[in-house]
Amino acid sequence: MTKSLILTALFAALALSTIDAAQAQGRGYGDGRGPVGQVCARDIDAYCAGIRHGNRGVRNCLNSHRPQVSRACRAALDGTSGGRGWQ
Template sequence: MITKRIALFAAAAAMLMSADAAFAQRYGRGPVATVCAADINRHCNRLHHGRGEVRACLQSNWRRLSHDCRSVLRNPGGGQRWR
């Protein structure tokens, strides 16, 4: 009985975590938006999220970006890869 409850709880937690990650990606709080927040504010703050403008701006400012931001842009998980 307890094992069944633990399994159900684990399944529900996994579903919530994956839904939260999808929501974050869709609404600008994915890994790139989170890690690159300072770089976005510094170099791309007047651009709109969700249309590729911010990513293009970050790419055009590649050498000025922080090491962590460049790292997440190279390997953003399920997103697109650069360089």
């Protein structure tokens, strides 16, 4: 392999690993929603429609309906921090 081809492959691998890391932190979603917004989309539509995202409103709403939300949504709530309300 030529030196430029090796450098191109290394750059591509680095770029892909950076994208994966951003997505794992909940920042890489194209629609602006984090992990809870993605996993709990149906629960949000069912129990929290019209609640504003960004100030823990949706998270608080989902927690208030915790017995009704899906198991995956509860896991997402338990496995993530408080969302973007701190920003």
